[in-house]
Amino acid sequence: MRGKIQWLRRAVQISVILMVLITPFLVQYRVLLANNEIEALRRGNNGRFSGKIYLTIDRWMRRPSKEEASNLNSAAEREKVARRLENVRGNVWSAEIFGFSLTDPLGGIESIFASRTVTKALLIGMLIPVLVTLVLGRVFCSWICPAGFLFELTDKMRNFLVKLGIPLRSISYSTLNKYTLLVGGLAMAFFVGLPLLGYFYPPALLGREFHQFADTQFYESLAGASTTGPFLFSGALLFIFFIFLIEITLAGRMWCRYFCPGGALYAILGSRRIIRIANTTSACTNCFECIRVCPMGLNPMATEPGLECDNCLVCLTSCQPGSLSLDFPFKKIIQANGLAKEDKPAQKIAS
């Protein structure tokens, strides 16, 4: 059961990444479909990348399914498919999924600071993420954030490079940096009147970047000629790539640990979280495996997991004696009543 948690986390992360990558193209495809421009695109397609994207999506949407042959010939069917594609909008920064508005608290607070007004839509959008963070802690960082997933790959690459015998530095900074960046960014937003942290926040950058890319590709596919010149991607991906390189060579998980303003806000919101990692210490063998694997560089063996923990549960999975567990209120009551099954890997090892 414990091993499956990490598979679940990876599944969630990969589905979020796929959403960020594919949604912009699906949404633009919906426009082509609703306006019946697919045929024109197929006729006018001269092998450009921009046209190929939408024709590939089209082929995929028209594949024969078991229940009904969806050939998208009638206007009603096209309308139905277009409606279905509308269910997921936006990206991780702010999304509308099946009618639920979800806004990143950092974006919302920045908007409030920059415009000096509070709007109802914003509060509704921030409600679910804030509640989830209050209960589960900084889970956005470890379970949802697409940039977090990318930066987790740097840990694997570092391990690989170290195995090859390449010396890598691992500089550590103060974790207070990210709170400074958060406060400074919000102050700048307040005085300048622009939400600036959104330009520094990798998940927002990724989402916006692929939307801009899809946008230019869409208009290129319609115009049949390049309208953008060499500017396919802006500096945002360069910024993320730069962090990626630094994390591989100089400082492991630098951004998430020390500099991410969004992570800082989630950490503050989740500081009184209900579900925490706890060490029961009865079975602990002081193997320090949890400290070695912790992506945030924390000490899960300590009694107080602290502000920075993002409940990724990697330490829980890697704990061989089963000493670490999830702590939440009423757990003792539930266990006393025999409602929760205690898994005891420690006994398995002994037998």
Add this chain to the structure above:
Amino acid sequence: MKIPGRKKFIVTLSKVTLGGVAAIGGLAILARTLRRRSPPLVLTGLEPAVLRPPGALEEESFLARCIRCTRCQDACPTGAIRLANPQDAIPTGTPYINAHEVGCNLCLACTETCPTEALEPVFKKDETRMGLAVVDDRTCVSLNGTGVCGACFTVCPFRGKAITLGLRNAPTIHKDFCVGCGLCEAACILKGVKAIRVFSGRVWA
């Protein structure tokens, strides 16, 4: 002896302060580059100011509220809403409507989905004020006497009120009713610079 602890504290404090100063300085430089204004609104100029989606606040408040989340673009059923790229004159990631290519059909889906009310909810199509259409009487086919057109009148959602036709289908814009959707600009038969163009802003509202 408390000196090591104090030294560590001072080193940490200086690191944090330096980091903060560097971060705020970087943000300030970025703010300066991002605050480039859209070109001034001159009716005789070649390029109209950028057209924002319906319900958009005035430029200053709009830029403050908009978090560049791209949801309005995803909601747009006609593909009229586009996102600014870094090489454009407006802040990157903000939505705009290029009426030269596609106009807004006033479905108002973007105002419903906007998470920050940077696009304020508009409940009636005719209460929208995105801009104002302006006819260039030197290039308009009907006005300069080279032909009879009336394409802008045909596509106008408030035809008869926002645009009326005169002699030889010469269009007249009535600014009390024009919402600035840009359909007329997209429909204008001229290639290149159109004879009817939508200028943004609520200056005329």
